[in-house]
Amino acid sequence: MNKNDLLNQYIAENVLRQTSQWNEDGSEIFNNIVQIFEFANHIKFVPCNTYSKECYLMEYFGDVFLVFDVYMLETLLEMNSIALNNRASKDMEKLAYRLLSEEYFVMQRYAVSLFMALKFKGRSGYHYLLQLSESNQKTALTYTNVQQWFVIAHEVMHQYYAEYKRENPDYQAKRIYLKNVLVRHGFVDADTNDTINDWIEYIDKNDSIVEECFCDSTAFIAVMSVLSKRISIPDLATALFLGIQHLRAISYIKTEAHILSSQKFVGEDIFLHATIRIIHARYALLDHISDEYPDHKSDASNKLQQSFIQYNEKQIDSIVRLTNNLGVECVNIHAENIQTESAIQRFILDLIK
């Protein structure tokens, strides 16, 4: 078995999908990004299509691969369409069942995957499929394309971080910036010992949040500089910010799937990490716009605020409610063991198609 076979076998553990509605595999975007960040020209781009919908860097026998899952894009397109429609809460609940079913399928927990798939199928059809206007359909596609640029640029920046972290003063500056943003916008009080100051301590002790935010803001800058020729700055900012919020929602669902499955609490760090990343994204985007594209600042600021409030009220709240209610129901199903025959697996995949 050669190196590529091993890599493909590793990717296939996330369960390959047969079809995709997202046609671009991202290689062209990756090549464009490598032209901007030349240090990345040794990275090999590997598109795939799996139920885990994750993009990540991996080092394998001395080579660096960027594994890019097109199913993530397909899911982001759905989430953009849902966000642009006014029945977002109901549609998001339906989607959450499917995402949970997929997560359990990858974990080979077929009984609970089937349970979630039936819940998904039992819901009425997506409202956005019936109601989304033609112009919003186009906007959803544009947003998804911007997010594809972002996801690839973000992963490339992780490699930059790995190679140049120590020498890079921007990285240390990011930790200070991150704390300033929280204080400046009233999320933490610098003068009191409020419990919320735990956030500051978290940033001080935790390199991964600084790395994530560093990769986010450098990717924002790169994507805006390339795409601002054809997409307006407020639209770019909205697409980028929505992308971060979608990624947070997906990872929330994945984390909840593991919590529900093990009945163990994995710690609040994951949720704090996600919250800080969202706050950082909002203000890093605005600060960059106010430096480079000052004419668009107030429009972008209004759009991001609106997006933040609406996303929490509709999408996030409905996922939290749904997973909280699932807790009790799931205990019994997790105890059951169903046969892992391929007919059952095919049945589940048919339900969530």
Ligand SMILES: [Zn+2]
């Ligand atoms: Zn990352």
